[in-house]
Amino acid sequence: MEELTISNRMSGLNPSAIREILKVTTNSNVISFAAGNPAEETFPVSELKELAVELFQKHGFMALQYGLTEGYAPLIEQIRLRLREKYAIGRSMDKVMILSGGQQGLDLSAKCLLNEGDTVLCEAYSFIGALNTFRSYGARPVGIPMDEEGMDPDALELALRREKNVRLIYTIPTFQNPMGVTMSFARRKRIYELAVRYNVMILEDSPYFELRYSGSYVPAIKTLDETGHVIYVGSFSKVISPGLRVGFLCTRSDLVSKLVVAKQGADVQTPLLTQMLVSSYLERYDLDAHIEDCRALYKEKRDRMISRMEACFPDPATFTRPAGGLFLWCEIPENISGTAFCKAAGERGVVCVPGGTFHPSGDLKSPCFRLNYSMPSLKQIDQGIDILADCLSAILP
Amino acid sequence: MEELTISNRMSGLNPSAIREILKVTTNSNVISFAAGNPAEETFPVSELKELAVELFQKHGFMALQYGLTEGYAPLIEQIRLRLREKYAIGRSMDKVMILSGGQQGLDLSAKCLLNEGDTVLCEAYSFIGALNTFRSYGARPVGIPMDEEGMDPDALELALRREKNVRLIYTIPTFQNPMGVTMSFARRKRIYELAVRYNVMILEDSPYFELRYSGSYVPAIKTLDETGHVIYVGSFSKVISPGLRVGFLCTRSDLVSKLVVAKQGADVQTPLLTQMLVSSYLERYDLDAHIEDCRALYKEKRDRMISRMEACFPDPATFTRPAGGLFLWCEIPENISGTAFCKAAGERGVVCVPGGTFHPSGDLKSPCFRLNYSMPSLKQIDQGIDILADCLSAILP
Incomplete structure (x- = not known):
């Protein structure tokens, strides 16, 4: 060969x-x-089994047919309400779309925002799946040092000035992977302000934030976002099942439109079966x-x-x-x-x-x-x- | 904003x-x-319902956990055997991987093979989902005219000589979308030979080929592939269910390794639930x-x-x-x-x-x-x- x-x-x-x-x-x-x-x-194996039976009985044909790329409408609405009411995430400028796992949110965001040679500022150390995705679009991840409050904002600002074509700040602010650190609220504010000042988007990756075992809740960076600078990516992988591959993102609607175009080319849509299972679970059971x-x-x-x-x-x-x-x-x-x-x-x-x-x-x-x-x-x-x-x-x- | x-x-x-x-x-x-x-x-709604119940009962925890990026091993083996034994597709150099629908095979192939500015030769007219995917990696689709036997090989050869950085020939040889034309076997041979001579990969997209209503079976281009120049992409979307989003590809194993890296960044894996449903269906029922x-x-x-x-x-x-x-x-x-x-x-x-x-x-x-x-x-x-x-x-x- x-x-x-x-x-x-x-x-x-x-x-x-x-x-x-x-x-x-x-x-x-x-x-x-x-x-x-x-x-x-x-x-929740037995719960999902019961829901699957009901789903095939009542909506089997729909679950097996093509659906909209942006996701199953009732699930979008459930997530939108949960984010808004429980976590103060999302404003009228924002929309929610369904992803084939949170990872797809990183991939589609990188695809729609990064040109070859662009720089992504991220925590040092950071999630390997994100780093490789940025690299796979020809972008260069640059690490910002962390301390016990998370990413160092002074170092971040220096990098925003010094590095060329910075297009994205990637962060896992809560229970960070790999370091387990949570960014303080004061830091979140400063980092959001820097993003606005330098007009750089923040990709806020938040797969773990509902798994808190001690200390007090820190609101997402997205809760601060009045200017459309934050893409919030979440997932049901860590609280329902990773094998179902159902995630979501919330960001300004003009960006969602473009991300939907990228998703059409990536996998057309997330399977309706898994989306509908998650939707039924949220409807029937108490996720909290x-x-x-x-x-x-x-x-x-x-x-x-x-x-x-x-x-x-x-x-x-x-x-x-x-x-x-x-x-x-x-x-x-x-x-x-x-x-x-x-x-x-x-x-x-x-x-x-x-x-x-x-x-x-x-x-x-x-x-x-x-x-x-x-x-x-x-x-x-x-x-x-x-x-x-x-x-x-x-x-x- | x-x-x-x-x-x-x-x-x-x-x-x-x-x-x-x-x-x-x-x-x-x-x-x-x-x-x-x-x-x-x-x-097959009622069949899949029964299979889902059994799957949750016997392998519920596995179905909901993370799995390997290349796919659920028993399903890979079922597809490998079906392709090999029924359709003479796949040699010892080849491997099968699972995709989140056939579309993902186009996306991952484009990502791994195309640089910005590269040319993809495809049928004029062709599948919009493929064209947009090529464009989304900065590549340029160039149309080759068709007649009732499919893509014109003389025009193809001219384009292979004339166009710059041709890296891929994209074709839907059987019951082509949108034109409904099937490429003759003689044409398939010539196009494969051209791909070998000019050392360009063929992306053979074959979602419909099992849906023949008249005329006689024409073997896939991949059946000719002794040199590792063909990526064969197939799907269960048109013969079981599109909403399940389970597709597959078969190509040389070194390329599969790279496509798996790309899939890690895209969606980590196809949901195990949908893969296992298709696998059980193939085991229990007669797909043919x-x-x-x-x-x-x-x-x-x-x-x-x-x-x-x-x-x-x-x-x-x-x-x-x-x-x-x-x-x-x-x-x-x-x-x-x-x-x-x-x-x-x-x-x-x-x-x-x-x-x-x-x-x-x-x-x-x-x-x-x-x-x-x-x-x-x-x-x-x-x-x-x-x-x-x-x-x-x-x-x-």
């Missing part, structure tokens, strides 16, 4: 390290802290009560992981104490590469993701790694953290 | 005229020949018997539309007699624009799509239009064709 010539935008991109790691961790002896999966025990159950489960797991780490991790390792979400972040001394550490841990049967995977500039030596606590059992958390502590002690001076 | 700046690749793209037309035709008094929808009465039923239904509709057109369309209008698929194509005298004609017909309550919509160069005046016969009832076909004949008589000299 002739050698294959891949487009410039895609030729440098490789499979997500995480999804590749996940292929390995189907081995049941392995303790995986690598995934970003919600726990299966939270999935279900989220309370998820929170209780994940809080126990988070607390268990943190207390075990506090008890047995050697001193030079530091880690975040996230108030919610699925991840925490561990930093180790500068001279130890996260990749080397994760390799050593993997050989002892514990899988975690090297921090460098999430670095906007792709620095694989970063001395840090990400741990997920939603998937493993309490027992696995105990065993896995003990092994990681052993590995750290062995590797540390 | 500040004016929105859309990326160069998307700024010129507007909503698909067809999907916009479809929004209008939800009015039940309108007779629509505009859609590309399969007939609802072909959807179901396709026979679809064929019988559509054959009757096609025959009805053609005989009615033969009986009452005025002479200067000519039209194709497709051997399968969902569409036929009508040409009217040069001095009448298809857009003006469709507007006049729309005012009489019959909707069809102006030919110009499908022109690679976007010439909206083209004297032609597309008719769909899978959606309307026999009665609607009779009434609608009579009205179109009236409109034609009124507009013709």
Whole structure:
């Protein structure tokens, strides 16, 4: 065969390290802290089964036919109301559209807003799926340092002045992936003001924000948006099911029109069956009560992981104490590469993701790694953290 | 609000005229020949309901969790075997991956193969969803004339020599959308040989090929592919359900690896629920018997539309007699624009799509239009064709 010539935008991109790691961790002896999966025990399987039966009985033909690209109208309205009434997200200038998972919101936004060579400012470290999507449109992600309040606004402003063709600020303000940090409300205000002043759009990615286990609620950046500078992306993946692939976004309606054109070319529409299942679930059941159950489960797991780490991790390792979400972040001394550490841990049967995977500039030596606590059992958390502590002690001076 | 700046690749793209037309035709008094929808009465609603119940009972947690980007392994294997054994598609160099509908195969292929400014050679006229996808990556579709055997290979070769940076030949060889033409096997061979000689990939889009109502089976271009020059895209949209959004492609495995990376960024994966439903359907039921039923239904509709057109369309209008698929194509005298004609017909309550919509160069005046016969009832076909004949008589000299 002739050698294959891949487009410039895609030729440098490789499979997500995480999804590749996940292929390995189907081995049941392995303790995986690598995934970003919600726990299966939270999935409302029997509720969805009943709803599916009813749906096929009452609206089977509609569920199997083509539908509108922007999404199933009743679901759009349910989401619009929920966002507006519960979270003060969305104004009259805004519209909601349905996505095939939150990831599609990042993809369509990048496609509609970024030219080749444009810069996207994002948290360092950030979600690999977003970074790769920006790269796949020829854009360049540039990392802004974070502290315990989130993205540093002074560094952000410097970058807004210094970097060329900045078109987008990408942020996961609440329970950030991978670092578990939540941006303070004061920071959200400053970052929104900077976006307005420099006329740059903010892509606010918010898949985890309803999974809070402690601390108090911080309103979304989108709640501040009077000027049409924020695209808010949400998802049912972490609170109902990721396998259904139903997400949504809310932003100014002229941008939604363009995103709908992009979605026509991407996948025509999200399956009506999965949209209608989510819509029936929202109508019939109390999502907030279900989220309370998820929170209780994940809080126990988070607390268990943190207390075990506090008890047995050697001193030079530091880690975040996230108030919610699925991840925490561990930093180790500068001279130890996260990749080397994760390799050593993997050989002892514990899988975690090297921090460098999430670095906007792709620095694989970063001395840090990400741990997920939603998937493993309490027992696995105990065993896995003990092994990681052993590995750290062995590797540390 | 500040004016929105859309990326160069998307700024010129507007909503698909067809999907916009479809929004209008939800009015039940309108007779629509505009859609590309399969007939609802072909959807196996009760079978899928039973399968969904079983699926939630036995594999509910798996169906709702994340899965591999390349697709649900048993479904990949079912498709691989069906393509190989029934249609001689796929060699050892090839792999199958699952798509969120066939459209996603066009999108991912364009993303991985086309640079901005590249040329895609395609049939004139061609599928608007494909043309817009190529445009959305900054590529330029160039139309190759067709005759009753499909794309003209001499014109294709001229274009391969003349046009700059030709990276892709896009074709719907069987029951082409919009023209209803099927490419002869001799043509398929010549076009494949040209692709090899000029080292250009062929994107073979084949959503309709199992819906044959007359004439004899013509093997796919992919059956000839010994050199890894063909991407074969298929779908269950026209033979099971479009709303499920389950498609697939088959091509050389190194390209599949890259397409999987692109899919990670696009939507992570196709919903496991819909993939597993299709997989169970293929396992439990006889898809070929179901396709026979679809064929019988559509054959009757096609025959009805053609005989009615033969009986009452005025002479200067000519039209194709497709051997399968969902569409036929009508040409009217040069001095009448298809857009003006469709507007006049729309005012009489019959909707069809102006030919110009499908022109690679976007010439909206083209004297032609597309008719769909899978959606309307026999009665609607009779009434609608009579009205179109009236409109034609009124507009013709």
